[in-house]
Amino acid sequence: KAGVTQTPRYLIKTRGQQVTLSCSPISGHRSVSWYQQTPGQGLQFLFEYFSETQRNKGNFPGRFSGRQFSNSRSEMNVSTLELGDSALYLCASSFKLPGELFFGEGSRLTVL
């Protein structure tokens, strides 16, 4: 069974731009969640989707948004990028709640 796939793996943007990250969960998993990982803040929860509905949202500004499609694939968008948005963005899928999370390799975003 294929794992969680995240694209792109690496990207460089400049301040003020926007970025869209994509995540394809493991087949059959309907829950997708997103996390931001930085050396200073560790792993921070962004949001969680289940069957196209946002179930939970972390403490991030409105510049961070996401959605889930009918095939469970998910995207997250960050608008008006700031230097502090540089991070590894991880997507995880889960078969059920509160089951274990299966993570993708992450998308490393660098904002210049």
Place this chain on the structure above:
Amino acid sequence: AQSVAQPEDQVNVAEGNPLTVKCTYSVSGNPYLFWYVQYPNRGLQFLLKYITGDNLVKGSYGFEAEFNKSQTSFHLKKPSALVSDSALYFCAVRESGGSYIPTFGRGTSLIVHP
């Protein structure tokens, strides 16, 4: 509010020796506890979980963890460390009956010396 503490930023152990990575938690209700491992430039991999039942949980790669409710701890252990176990380890908690939003510890870097 739920929280997780991993008191050691780094743990050093010689290959072949037992290892322990510590984790304590705080939740209002019953906890769901998890351990994950992260290798450089990779995502996190699930190691083991405690939901209910036996306090001693066995997981992948020979790791195990013991749930101690009175001490609110969930320490990760392995009887004999391998150099390949060197990685970053994260403890996570989800609260039963709550929103299930996971809270992760800050991570412990395990270094196994040959």
